[in-house]
Amino acid sequence: MNRINKLFKEKTDNILSIYFTAGYPSLNDTEKIIKTLDECGVDLIEIGMPFSDPIADGPVIQDSSNIAIDNGMNLNVLFNQLYGIRKITNIPIVLMGYINPVYQFGYEKFINRMMECDLDGLILPDLPLDDYKSNFKSIFDKENLSFISLITPNTSNDRIKKIDENSNGFIYMVSSSSITGKKSTFSRDQIQYFNRINNLNLKNPKLIGFGISDKLSFENACDYANGAIIGTSFIKNLSNINIKDSIKNFIANIRSL
Amino acid sequence: MKYNVNSSGFYGDFGGAYIPEMLFSNIDELNKNYLSIVEEDSFKKEFNYYLKKYVGRPTPLYYANRLSEKYGSKIYLKREDLCHTGAHKINNTIGQILLAKELKKTKIIAETGAGQHGVATATVCALMGMECVIYMGEIDIERQRPNVERMRILGADVRPATSGSKTLKDATNEAMRHWINNPDDTHYIIGSVVGPHPYPDMVARFQSVISEELLVQLNKVEGRDYPDFIIACVGGGSNAAGIFYHYLDNSKVKLVGVEAAGLGISTNKSAATTKLGKKGVLHGSKTLLMQDENGQVTEPYSISAGLDYPGIGPLHAHLSDSNRGIYISVEDDEAMNAGIELSRLEGIIPAIETAHAFSVFDKIDMKNKVVVINLSGRGDKDLETYIKWGKY
Ligand SMILES: Cc1ncc(COP(=O)(O)O)c(C=O)c1O
Numbered sequence: 001m002n003r004i005n006k007l008f009k010e011k012t013d014n015i016l017s018i019y020f021t022a023g024y025p026s027l028n029d030t031e032k033i034i035k036t037l038d039e040c041g042v043d044l045i046e047i048g049m050p051f052s053d054p055i056a057d058g059p060v061i062q063d064s065s066n067i068a069i070d071n072g073m074n075l076n077v078l079f080n081q082l083y084g085i086r087k088i089t090n091i092p093i094v095l096m097g098y099i100n101p102v103y104q105f106g107y108e109k110f111i112n113r114m115m116e117c118d119l120d121g122l123i124l125p126d127l128p129l130d131d132y133k134s135n136f137k138s139i140f141d142k143e144n145l146s147f148i149s150l151i152t153p154n155t156s157n158d159r160i161k162k163i164d165e166n167s168n169g170f171i172y173m174v175s176s177s178s179i180t181g182k183k184s185t186f187s188r189d190q191i192q193y194f195n196r197i198n199n200l201n202l203k204n205p206k207l208i209g210f211g212i213s214d215k216l217s218f219e220n221a222c223d224y225a226n227g228a229i230i231g232t233s234f235i236k237n238l239s240n241i242n243i244k245d246s247i248k249n250f251i252a253n254i255r256s257l
Numbered sequence: 258m259k260y261n262v263n264s265s266g267f268y269g270d271f272g273g274a275y276i277p278e279m280l281f282s283n284i285d286e287l288n289k290n291y292l293s294i295v296e297e298d299s300f301k302k303e304f305n306y307y308l309k310k311y312v313g314r315p316t317p318l319y320y321a322n323r324l325s326e327k328y329g330s331k332i333y334l335k336r337e338d339l340c341h342t343g344a345h346k347i348n349n350t351i352g353q354i355l356l357a358k359e360l361k362k363t364k365i366i367a368e369t370g371a372g373q374h375g376v377a378t379a380t381v382c383a384l385m386g387m388e389c390v391i392y393m394g395e396i397d398i399e400r401q402r403p404n405v406e407r408m409r410i411l412g413a414d415v416r417p418a419t420s421g422s423k424t425l426k427d428a429t430n431e432a433m434r435h436w437i438n439n440p441d442d443t444h445y446i447i448g449s450v451v452g453p454h455p456y457p458d459m460v461a462r463f464q465s466v467i468s469e470e471l472l473v474q475l476n477k478v479e480g481r482d483y484p485d486f487i488i489a490c491v492g493g494g495s496n497a498a499g500i501f502y503h504y505l506d507n508s509k510v511k512l513v514g515v516e517a518a519g520l521g522i523s524t525n526k527s528a529a530t531t532k533l534g535k536k537g538v539l540h541g542s543k544t545l546l547m548q549d550e551n552g553q554v555t556e557p558y559s560i561s562a563g564l565d566y567p568g569i570g571p572l573h574a575h576l577s578d579s580n581r582g583i584y585i586s587v588e589d590d591e592a593m594n595a596g597i598e599l600s601r602l603e604g605i606i607p608a609i610e611t612a613h614a615f616s617v618f619d620k621i622d623m624k625n626k627v628v629v630i631n632l633s634g635r636g637d638k639d640l641e642t643y644i645k646w647g648k649y
Contacts, residue, residue, distance in 0.1 A: 125278060
């Protein structure tokens, strides 16, 4: 069983997943950020692979991506940083990004490096299902890696079932029709959407992402899913000066009683 | 239909729909409906009505006497510059806004580079009474001022794209983000044969009126419905796709696409995608793409805002890859000189995009051949750039 499946087996609610952009604020912060998140009791980490043209992201993730790229982040550097990460943490780690850098790196080489670093899953929102099936699925199944897909309020039930069938790990429920970084308190429509999904009896657990920014929105999301993902708001709170403390304070705030 | 799109949205290896789930329902809706809508008689009738009465089609096929004399070829100009709003772009916006109406959309968004597509979109939105938001790179807003004001006069909300290179690529990113945030009531009118399937095919179909007319017009003057060469500038490639369309499978016709080399293909200041690009994914399709070794998209450069794009439509990637098309690139200065030459020889000041298509005579041997050049747009919007360049 991979670490993601294990996590959801052992814990069914209040799962906190944090997204950050690799190479931001500084090129070599990756290990420090992972280690601190683990120490703070975060359940799952999504590492963003920066891309020059992130069409599903708002200004905060766009800026962090540009800075990361300028800092020299690329997939080679990232995998070198993550090589040996399992000596310091056992937290489930998912890579998330856009298809083009992965395509240039080479799918096969990419998957090999993922396994070499003992990572757990992948989110590539602009990879079509058919491409996933022909290029990733057999090896992901064989090596027990998770492929995580997004669904939105506009995804039809039939398509959700197909996505559920082809993914493993969890379903990434995009909270509303929006890019990342838009704040939301849940509307009636959104709650209806969450309930609709929950009534589909999917095989995968669900995390809600996009627009989750603080303790309140995190807890709200946890009412409708196994947990939630925070990205933009986490990145905004990363301090260049004292990165560890800024992470600790942020997570403590989310998790406070 | 060897070179046209296949049923899964690919041109050879290129095309497809590489989109995040947030755009899936919109693209799926288009995909399921566009063919049946555009092939309906009532749609065709309305489309043709507006092309004729509003745009002013058919556009003339004009024999360029002095240009022909100078270069020893029979050169015809397909006068898309005489379309209402001054470029071929409106063929597509008329088609797409009628489609948007069929899909019950009430709001329109678009990206624009040179502003020609923005103006053509703002125009049809005024015509149909739809709300219109246009994204335009901050740099392009500066260098295509007159078009910005035209869009505003037409009632469009012009929003600057301030990320990245602040040009066409970034305006496209912003338009896609806007669409993700407003998926239900909004149609995105993409301005070229780029983007996820079915856009490249849809835009090519609307622009194919150019080659449809050309078949008839050439037949009248040459006694045969095809030329030896067709030449068009390529930004995303919509005017080229439109004039190539009915000749794709006619191997007697050499199809020539002209890209912007900017300051030169070895200078880092270029937009010559077929020379500098590799296979990659941007804005929803797999195509040739200018990028670094890590798959980050490179910032393109051209003096012409409409060609300043790091990719090309998947149709052109396929035509180039399969050698069906000849793709060449010309530098800023060559294009500007060609623009001045056309002005002096034929009394037509072309758009700077278009001027690129007129700088090929010393690059391809076309002596005594029948050549059709797509005069995709007029130069009114570019006066400031001509003046700044100054060598006339
Ligand atoms: C007059 C003119 N020609 C050509 C282009 C390039 O676009 P495409 O390659 O899609 O025809 C533009 C774009 O703005 C234009 O304004």
